[in-house]
Amino acid sequence: MAIEVRIPTILRSHTGGAKVVEGSGDTLNDLLTDLDARHPGLRGRLVTAEGGLHRFVNVYVNDEDVRFLGALDTKLSDGDTVTILPAVAGG
Amino acid sequence: MSDVLSIGRSIIEAIVEHARRDHPDEACGVVAGPAGSDRPTRLIPMQNAARSMTFYEFDSKEYLRVWREMDDRDEEPVVIYHSHTATEAYPSRTDISFAGWPQAHYLLVSTRDPQRAEIRSFRIVDGEVTEEPVRLLESDSVEATVDPHAVQSYMFGQSPASVDYECPAAS
Numbered sequence: 001m002a003i004e005v006r007i008p009t010i011l012r013s014h015t016g017g018a019k020v021v022e023g024s025g026d027t028l029n030d031l032l033t034d035l036d037a038r039h040p041g042l043r044g045r046l047v048t049a050e051g052g053l054h055r056f057v058n059v060y061v062n063d064e065d066v067r068f069l070g071a072l073d074t075k076l077s078d079g080d081t082v083t084i085l086p087a088v089a090g091g
Numbered sequence: 092m093s094d095v096l097s098i099g100r101s102i103i104e105a106i107v108e109h110a111r112r113d114h115p116d117e118a119c120g121v122v123a124g125p126a127g128s129d130r131p132t133r134l135i136p137m138q139n140a141a142r143s144m145t146f147y148e149f150d151s152k153e154y155l156r157v158w159r160e161m162d163d164r165d166e167e168p169v170v171i172y173h174s175h176t177a178t179e180a181y182p183s184r185t186d187i188s189f190a191g192w193p194q195a196h197y198l199l200v201s202t203r204d205p206q207r208a209e210i211r212s213f214r215i216v217d218g219e220v221t222e223e224p225v226r227l228l229e230s231d232s233v234e235a236t237v238d239p240h241a242v243q244s245y246m247f248g249q250s251p252a253s254v255d256y257e258c259p260a261a262s
Binding site: 008009010056057058060063065067083085086087088089090091 | 117119141143145146147148149151152154155158171173182183185186188189190191192193194
């Protein structure tokens with residue numbers, strides 16, 4: 001099973017500069033754990049200590065924001081593309 | 092990384108017009124430019140999904156669409172802008188905590204004074220804010236996205252009356 005994961009600039013320090021990495025997992029949670037094994041520290045930038053998605057990132061599976069799909073429990077299929085973007089917000 | 096924001100006057104005027112139009116809600120958007128050029132050329136006003144007078148957030152779906160489009164066009168976000176409607180044009184603690192594009196210029200517009208917009212630009216890298224001057228260019232080759240209000244409003248009082256645009260469809 002291969003999931004393409006697109007990494008934003010600020011997180012590329014965890015992927016050796018790579019813009020795209022590959023991983024696998026039945027859920028987003030599993031995928032992030034899988035990625036973290038090869039790219040240490042990446043999961044920690046996306047998941048809080050309480051086990052939820054960070055407020056500072058948007059994660060998409062194909063065209064959908066995972067907040068509307070199931071957050072970390074979002075189911076993944078072979079060939080899906082996961083895109084990570086830092087949230088653009090402020091006050 | 093340069094220490095100045097060079098940007099077309101017409102783009103700044105369109106950004107101010109956008110901020111005034113959405114006042115008292117905060118307005119936000121992007122100015123894209125060719126990857127690696129540090130030249131902001133294509134203005135993309137974005138929705139403020141928060142629709143708040145004190146908070147802004149890019150609409151999640153629009154954000155992905157615009158970023159994919161920039162990627163397809165070999166562009167990057169050169170400027171990320173938003174407005175403050177009651178406070179100064181300086182990044183708030185929230186602005187700093189969310190600044191996730193270290194190569195972008197963070198442009199703040201304050202519309203607290205209806206007569207005079209304050210416009211300031213900053214770099215925000217690893218939580219550190221550095222102000223930089225804004226250098227207005229009298230560029231005659233400026234792209235604008237199809238936001239009819241922005242285009243029409245800055246056309247008023249323009250001299251000469253016709254402005255040469257690079258049409259996105261033609262590029």
